[in-house]
Amino acid sequence: MSVTWYECKVKYRKVQETGEQKVTTETYLLDAISYTEAEARINEEMATLTSEEFLITNIKVANFSEVHPVENSDRWFKSKVALIAFDENTGKERKTNIYMLVQANDLKEAYDNTIEAMKGTTGDYTVPAITESPIMDVFPYFTGEEEQLEQFRVIEKSATSEEENEEVLEENEVE
Numbered sequence: 172m173s174v175t176w177y178e179c180k181v182k183y184r185k186v187q188e189t190g191e192q193k194v195t196t197e198t199y200l201l202d203a204i205s206y207t208e209a210e211a212r213i214n215e216e217m218a219t220l221t222s223e224e225f226l227i228t229n230i231k232v233a234n235f236s237e238v239h240p241v242e243n244s245d246r247w248f249k250s251k252v253a254l255i256a257f258d259e260n261t262g263k264e265r266k267t268n269i270y271m272l273v274q275a276n277d278l279k280e281a282y283d284n285t286i287e288a289m290k291g292t293t294g295d296y297t298v299p300a301i302t303e304s305p306i307m308d309v310f311p312y313f314t315g316e317e318e319q320l321e322q323f324r325v326i327e328k329s330a331t332s333e334e335e336n337e338e339v340l341e342e343n344e345v346e
Contacts, residue, residue, distance in 0.1 A: 174202045174312075175202060175203065175204070175232060176200055176201070176202050176232070176233040176235050176238065176272075177200070177201055177202070177203055177206070177209035177230055177231065177232060177233060178198055178199075178200055178229075178230070178231050178232075178233045178306070179198070179199050179200075179201065179209060179210075179213040179227060179229070179230050180196055180197070180198050180227070180228045180229040180230075181196065181197055181198075181199060181213065181217055181225050181226070181227055181228065182194065182195070182196045182225065182226045182227075182228050183195065183197075183217070183221055183223050183224065183225035183226070184223045184224070185197075185221070185223075196228060197305075197307045198304075198305045198306050198307060199213060199216065199217075199306065199307055199308050199309070199310065200233060200235075200238070200247075200272065200306050200308075200309045200310070201213060201216070201309070201310040201311070201312070202310075202311055202312045203312065206230055209230050210227060210230060212310065212312075213227060213230070213310075214227070216310050233272075234270050235249075235270050235271060235272045236269040236270060236271060237269075237271045237272070237288065238271070238272045238309055238311070239271060239272070239273045239274065239284060239285075239288045240274045240309065241273070241274040241275060241284055243276075244274040244275050244276050244280070244284075245274075245276060246274070246275060246276065246277075246303060246304075247272055247273070247274055247303075247304040247306045247309070248272070248273050248274075248275055248278070248281035248285075248301050248302065248303055248304055249270055249271075249272060249301070249302050249303075249304045250270065250271045250272075250273055250281065250282075250285040250298060250300075250301045251268055251269075251270055251298070251299055251300040251301070252268070252269050252270070252271060252285065252289065252296050252297070252298055253266040253267070253268050253296060253297045253298075253299055254266065254267045254268075254269060254294055254295075254296050255294065255295040255296060255297065256294065266297075271285060271288060272304060272306065272309070273285050273288060278301060278303075281301050282298065282301055285298055285301065286298070
């Protein structure tokens with residue numbers, strides 16, 4: 172199942188480094204199933220980010236096929252990647268553009284992170300454009316189910332090991 176990313180623009184009063192308050196509009200990215208869920212999630216996220224009143228001014232589907240966060244990076248860049256395919260019927264090259272959001276500190280690092288994200292790609296591609304994105308932060312959907320599943324697997328393994336040990340002991344007693 173592919174992820175649908177939503178760009179949410181939020182207007183609120185932000186305290187500047189100088190201490191003065193200024194009304195600002197910032198863009199955030201989150202994944203959701205619908206516009207309704209995106210609105211609910213951005214409300215939750217903004218409630219944790221600011222104690223001020225805020226207004227959601229726009230929610231739209233973002234055209235990112237992949238999002239790649241990188242530790243110790245503070246800005247987001249939109250990378251346009253042209254996938255190159257050879258059309259055997261016409262004998263021509265076809266380019267299909269996809270857009271990735273990569274985190275980096277500068278343009279060169281964004282390019283390097285895009286290339287790193289494309290490792291393992293079997294086809295040819297080019298990176299015709301990288302631009303800095305207005306996105307301030309990304310909120311991926313996370314339920315905690317992943318951790319619960321991992322804990323279950325650990326418990327399941329230990330239970331299986333105990334059962335195997337008991338069977339071995341029973342076999343040794345029979346002999």
